[in-house]
Amino acid sequence: MEIEWKNEILYQDLVKWDSRLKYEAPFFNEIIKSIDNPETRILDVSCGTGDHLVMFAKWGYRGVGIDISEHNIAAAEELSKRNKTDGKIKFIIGDMLKLEESLEGEKFDFISCIGNTFSIFTPEERTLIFNQMYNLLNVGGKILFQVVNYLSHTNETEWFYKPIILRGNSDEIQYTVRIMEWKELKEKITMYVLKAQQEGEKSENFILHKKRTEFYVLKSNHFKEFTDKVNAVLSLFGDYEKTEFNEKMSKDLVTIITKK
Numbered sequence: 256m257e258i259e260w261k262n263e264i265l266y267q268d269l270v271k272w273d274s275r276l277k278y279e280a281p282f283f284n285e286i287i288k289s290i291d292n293p294e295t296r297i298l299d300v301s302c303g304t305g306d307h308l309v310m311f312a313k314w315g316y317r318g319v320g321i322d323i324s325e326h327n328i329a330a331a332e333e334l335s336k337r338n339k340t341d342g343k344i345k346f347i348i349g350d351m352l353k354l355e356e357s358l359e360g361e362k363f364d365f366i367s368c369i370g371n372t373f374s375i376f377t378p379e380e381r382t383l384i385f386n387q388m389y390n391l392l393n394v395g396g397k398i399l400f401q402v403v404n405y406l407s408h409t410n411e412t413e414w415f416y417k418p419i420i421l422r423g424n425s426d427e428i429q430y431t432v433r434i435m436e437w438k439e440l441k442e443k444i445t446m447y448v449l450k451a452q453q454e455g456e457k458s459e460n461f462i463l464h465k466k467r468t469e470f471y472v473l474k475s476n477h478f479k480e481f482t483d484k485v486n487a488v489l490s491l492f493g494d495y496e497k498t499e500f501n502e503k504m505s506k507d508l509v510t511i512i513t514k515k
């Protein structure tokens with residue numbers, strides 16, 4: 256399928272930052288405070304538009320954000336400047352498959368990789384990423400992954416999420432629909448995104464954008480394998496409210512890995 260618009264535009268469309276951060280803030284606050292270091296340094300891997308790091312900086316924490324998208328990093332820098340947190344955060348354009356190369360000599364106490372990013376990588380790539388994140392972590396530090404728990408959809412062949420309706424810059428209407436479909440013996444998911452964008456306010460014409468992305472179905476065992484190898488402590492949750500993880504029911508798979 257032809258890809259007509261870039262990842263970053265899709266990502267911006269799908270996130271409602273105010274409500275998302277309001278929901279996530281208590282979880283992050285608790286996890287960061289639980290790390291016994293007054294100078295806690297944070298690394299956000301695939302930081303997107305930097306919204307989490309800006310929130311952490313407002314709480315007083317210094318951090319680094321890395322993302323492969325120049326567009327997202329430019330938006331992150333802009334957001335940080337607007338919030339006067341630019342003295343506390345460094346943003347880097349870089350590939351998370353080469354994390355150590357971009358962050359040579361640096362160490363962190365809290366490393367996050369959230370927003371389902373880890374699900375786009377192959378098993379070999381995931382091992383490479385995890386090992387580098389772990390090397391960059393101080394003893395006593397924590398790594399957080401958050402991915403979608405697609406196993407809660409095992410009984411459906413295909414399904415869709417509630418459509419998103421937005422107003423664009425010139426007040427034109429934008430409708431976005433996400434349709435999900437199982438692939439390859441339920442080891443993978445295909446996501447089709449269709450976006451209908453009005454050509455201008457009051458116009459009768461709509462432009463149709465379409466995109467297809469594939470995700471691996473990540474399970475708790477994948478994370479257990481990583482942590483067993485390095486003898487770290489693994490905690491699993493089903494969401495940011497710390498509900499107990501249930502493979503059949505939980506919306507998300509949230510993992511906290513603590514370095515001993």
Ligand SMILES: C[S@@+](CC[C@H](N)C(=O)[O-])C[C@H]1O[C@@H](n2cnc3c(N)ncnc32)[C@H](O)[C@@H]1O
Nearest residue numbers: 301302303322323324327349350351369370372
């Ligand atoms: C769904 S967004 C999640 C962003 C953010 N963590 C969040 O929770 O909203 C996925 C992000 O991963 C970034 N990304 C994809 N592949 C990457 C790679 N190889 N290295 C670094 N970032 C990558 C994209 O540019 C995008 O910003």
